[in-house]
Amino acid sequence: MFEGLTSRFEGILRRARSRGRLGPEEVEDLLREIRLALLEADVHLDVVGIFLERIRERALGAELSGVLNPGQQVVKIVLEELTLILGGETMKLSYASKPPTVVLLAGLQGSGKTTTAAKLARWFKSRGRNPMLVGADLQRPAAVAQLETLGERIGVPVFSQPTDPVAVAVAGRAEAARLGRDVVIFDTAGRLAVDDELMEEVRGISEAVQPDHTLLVLDSMMGQDAVNVATAFHDRLSLDAVILTKLDGDARGGAALSVREVVGCPIAFASTGEGLSDLDVFHPNRMASRILGMGDVETLIEQVETTYDREQAEDAAARMLEGRFTLDDFLEQINQLRKMGPLNSVMKMVPGMSQQMAGVDEALDEGRIDRLEGIINSMTPAERIDPGLIDGSRRSRIAAGSGTQPSDINQLVKQFREMRKMMKKMGGRGPGGRSSKRRGKGPKGGRPPVAEPTGSDRPATKGLSLPGLGDPAEGPGMELPGPWPVN
Amino acid sequence: MSLRSRLGRARNAFSVQVRAVRSVSTVDASTWDALEEALILADLGVSTTADVIAAVRQRADVEAVDEPEVVIDLLRAELVERLGSGDRGLARGGDPSVWLFVGVNGVGKTTTVGKLGRMEVQAGTSVVLAAGDTFRAAAADQLALWGDKVGAPVISGAEGADPSSVIFDAVEHAAAVGADLVLADTAGRVHTQGNLMDELSKVRRVAEKGAGTVTETLLVIDSTTGQNGLVQARRFTEAADVTGVVLTKLDGSARGGIVVAVQEELGIPVKMVGVGEGPDDLMVFDPVEFVDALFELDDDVEA
Numbered sequence: 207m208f209e210g211l212t213s214r215f216e217g218i219l220r221r222a223r224s225r226g227r228l229g230p231e232e233v234e235d236l237l238r239e240i241r242l243a244l245l246e247a248d249v250h251l252d253v254v255g256i257f258l259e260r261i262r263e264r265a266l267g268a269e270l271s272g273v274l275n276p277g278q279q280v281v282k283i284v285l286e287e288l289t290l291i292l293g294g295e296t297m298k299l300s301y302a303s304k305p306p307t308v309v310l311l312a313g314l315q316g317s318g319k320t321t322t323a324a325k326l327a328r329w330f331k332s333r334g335r336n337p338m339l340v341g342a343d344l345q346r347p348a349a350v351a352q353l354e355t356l357g358e359r360i361g362v363p364v365f366s367q368p369t370d371p372v373a374v375a376v377a378g379r380a381e382a383a384r385l386g387r388d389v390v391i392f393d394t395a396g397r398l399a400v401d402d403e404l405m406e407e408v409r410g411i412s413e414a415v416q417p418d419h420t421l422l423v424l425d426s427m428m429g430q431d432a433v434n435v436a437t438a439f440h441d442r443l444s445l446d447a448v449i450l451t452k453l454d455g456d457a458r459g460g461a462a463l464s465v466r467e468v469v470g471c472p473i474a475f476a477s478t479g480e481g482l483s484d485l486d487v488f489h490p491n492r493m494a495s496r497i498l499g500m501g502d503v504e505t506l507i508e509q510v511e512t513t514y515d516r517e518q519a520e521d522a523a524a525r526m527l528e529g530r531f532t533l534d535d536f537l538e539q540i541n542q543l544r545k546m547g548p549l550n551s552v553m554k555m556v557p558g559m560s561q562q563m564a565g566v567d568e569a570l571d572e573g574r575i576d577r578l579e580g581i582i583n584s585m586t587p588a589e590r591i592d593p594g595l596i597d598g599s600r601r602s603r604i605a606a607g608s609g610t611q612p613s614d615i616n617q618l619v620k621q622f623r624e625m626r627k628m629m630k631k632m633g634g635r636g637p638g639g640r641s642s643k644r645r646g647k648g649p650k651g652g653r654p655p656v657a658e659p660t661g662s663d664r665p666a667t668k669g670l671s672l673p674g675l676g677d678p679a680e681g682p683g684m685e686l687p688g689p690w691p692v693n
Numbered sequence: 694m695s696l697r698s699r700l701g702r703a704r705n706a707f708s709v710q711v712r713a714v715r716s717v718s719t720v721d722a723s724t725w726d727a728l729e730e731a732l733i734l735a736d737l738g739v740s741t742t743a744d745v746i747a748a749v750r751q752r753a754d755v756e757a758v759d760e761p762e763v764v765i766d767l768l769r770a771e772l773v774e775r776l777g778s779g780d781r782g783l784a785r786g787g788d789p790s791v792w793l794f795v796g797v798n799g800v801g802k803t804t805t806v807g808k809l810g811r812m813e814v815q816a817g818t819s820v821v822l823a824a825g826d827t828f829r830a831a832a833a834d835q836l837a838l839w840g841d842k843v844g845a846p847v848i849s850g851a852e853g854a855d856p857s858s859v860i861f862d863a864v865e866h867a868a869a870v871g872a873d874l875v876l877a878d879t880a881g882r883v884h885t886q887g888n889l890m891d892e893l894s895k896v897r898r899v900a901e902k903g904a905g906t907v908t909e910t911l912l913v914i915d916s917t918t919g920q921n922g923l924v925q926a927r928r929f930t931e932a933a934d935v936t937g938v939v940l941t942k943l944d945g946s947a948r949g950g951i952v953v954a955v956q957e958e959l960g961i962p963v964k965m966v967g968v969g970e971g972p973d974d975l976m977v978f979d980p981v982e983f984v985d986a987l988f989e990l991d992d993d994v995e996a
Contacts, residue, residue, distance in 0.1 A: 245739045248736075314942075316799025347834070348831040351830070352830045352831035355830035355831055359830075425915075427919060427921045428918070428919055429922075429947065430733065431917050452883060455921065
């Protein structure tokens with residue numbers, strides 16, 4: 207029933223592909239698909255409108271790169287915007303300077319307040335706090351009994367008395383102070399946002415206990431009404447954050463986006479199961495993918511990020527093998543490798559590399575890389591392309607600029623020459639030779655087959671392949687294992 | 694008491710859109726947009742909304758209608774028609790009959806069992822309540838309180854007991870005392886959890902192992918539920934042969950429009966609606982009233 211956005215985009219983008227850019231017409235078509243996806247995910251109609259406006263601006267202005275098809279780019283923009291809204295400022299669960307820290311839970315009937323109260327108490331307990339639960343839901347039959355059972359299960363005391371909700375809350379707060387509990391969580395009765403009397407009652411509880419954190423418990427299966435509900439609760443209680451429940455189902459949870467956008471308070475926790483430990487800190491990026499119905503978006507993003515690197519790297523590698531390798535390329539390569547972790551261990555992962563690199567081994571010492579970078583950055587562009595230009599006076603200038611000795615510069619230039627010589631030799635050796643076809647760009651640029659990175663079932667596009675250094679199937683090649691760390 | 698008068702407190706954007714439509718002199722493209730928005734805001738879903746609007750638009754074209762009131766009447770008729778005309782009575786015929794209540798967590802199953810128990814007891818039926826929710830802490834206590842209130846015996850097991858055996862016991866008890874009807878509560882379960890859905894299939898099977906016959910399996914859906922409601926209906930039907938929907942919490946600001954898609958795609962009719970927390974706040978579903986309540990809400994509020 208739900209398709210991922212990417213597949214919805216296919217038809218629209220076939221037109222755009224021939225032109226290599228998105229025109230206003232395609233953007234409108236894409237936006238219509240995004241609108242459908244968001245509405246099917248229960249994002250509020252008005253929020254969808256606001257959101258599409260933002261996407262329209264960014265999509266029209268977007269530059270199309272060779273490695274990403276326009277659809278991927280728009281998906282990336284949509285995800286970024288969704289994540290931005292869902293994330294934004296995060297809730298700081300601060301503790302009151304004078305304990306106890308008071309947490310008030312409110313929401314509709316059946317949203318999961320009582321269970322969430324217990325989960326939250328358990329969460330505080332696991333952080334070394336001494337929470338207490340107060341059962342102020344005197345409405346639903348046996349709600350207090352439910353809370354008491356749960357409290358017993360997690361070893362947290364529960365206070366309640368059959369008076370009235372405000373009185374229970376006041377007494378509960380006093381009891382928490384008397385017992386020296388440092389966090390006290392109030393479970394309140396479910397109420398309809400349109401029920402004036404009960405909404406006044408919960409405001410009364412709030413005024414009586416002066417919560418440090420007021421949390422709305424919101425069912426992730428909610429439809430268009432989520433906005434009305436959250437707004438009504440916010441008006442009375444001034445919410446600090448939302449806890450999203452029942453995320454273990456397959457609801458897309460667009461309500462989260464609506465509420466974040468309209469009410470503005472962050473989503474602090476997500477409840478993901480019936481177990482009392484199933485309460486997680488909220489992940490905006492996962493929620494964004496979920497709303498769009500895209501399971502593998504993280505993979506896509508990784509692919510997007512790494513492909514940028516790949517293109518650069520392949521370019522550099524090709525030039526290197528043609529003997530046009532410069533000090534700039536050298537620096538770029540080192541930086542790329544550094545992103546993967548400590549250089550020595552990275553190089554050890556490359557088949558055949560440990561011997562080949564013997565000559566430059568000491569250049570890979572982490573401490574020296576910074577200096578090396580300083581030296582190269584102190585050179586003129588011409589010097590970086592042809593280090594042969596560097597004479598005595600240039601050498602002094604570079605040494606002064608990078609805070610090194612002239613001998614350091616000599617050493618670098620010497621190492622660089624050795625490396626370039628070696629690369630050239632290797633380039634001529636492999637069966638693949640230099641293959642200009644691999645320089646092709648664009649979505650159908652004939653990406654070379656790359657070894658599956660780490661046994662995952664993700665698309666095999668994440669390794670860095672240095673072309674021309676031998677087919678991995680036929681001998682020692684240079685397949686750098688992925689994944690690249692994503693910044 | 695009519696549904697409409699029960700819903701007088703609620704208001705939402707739906708009526709705002711409809712009011713805007715009423716205020717124009719002739720129907721144009723923006724009128725259709727406003728009606729479409731109204732249906733989406735009522736949680737009918739994008740595709741159902743598109744179908745409904747297309748059908749009404751076609752009729753308006755054929756009949757050459759351009760007055761807003763007439764168009765709204767056409768829309769109203771279309772929605773009523775799509776809500777189905779089948780029998781909404783709750784079937785009996787077992788000895789005893791068993792009505793099973795299923796649904797995701799927090800939709801109001803236990804409360805519905807209590808309210809329906811009261812209705813049936815008042816109508817002279819001898820009823821047994823089965824506390825088949827053995828998972829949620831104190832769910833059996835909650836049902837026991839309802840039993841006291843409505844004057845029906847409650848059969849329950851220990852917390853964590855096999856729900857099938859609790860319901861089986863309740864059926865046996867009903868048969869032994871000559872009761873007519875067993876209302877069987879079950880634990881809320883998210884429909885993606887395969888083992889829990891299997892458990893529900895077993896509950897349904899075992900309920901018929903003895904003297905009883907399951908004559909209704911009622912899916913309880915919360916009115917605030919969005920598009921996931923359709924998925925819920927599909928999964929619960931696969932697991933337990935759902936025969937009808939109870940739409941709860943309709944006294945809030947949500948409209949429960951997803952039931953239109955549930956009727957259309959799965960042929961499962963809404964049989965009852967819950968409109969409050971009181972023991973008498975359960976009504977037989979009437980599509981005309983339901984649709985009228987959608988359209989005339991604000992007239993009540995503003996009066």
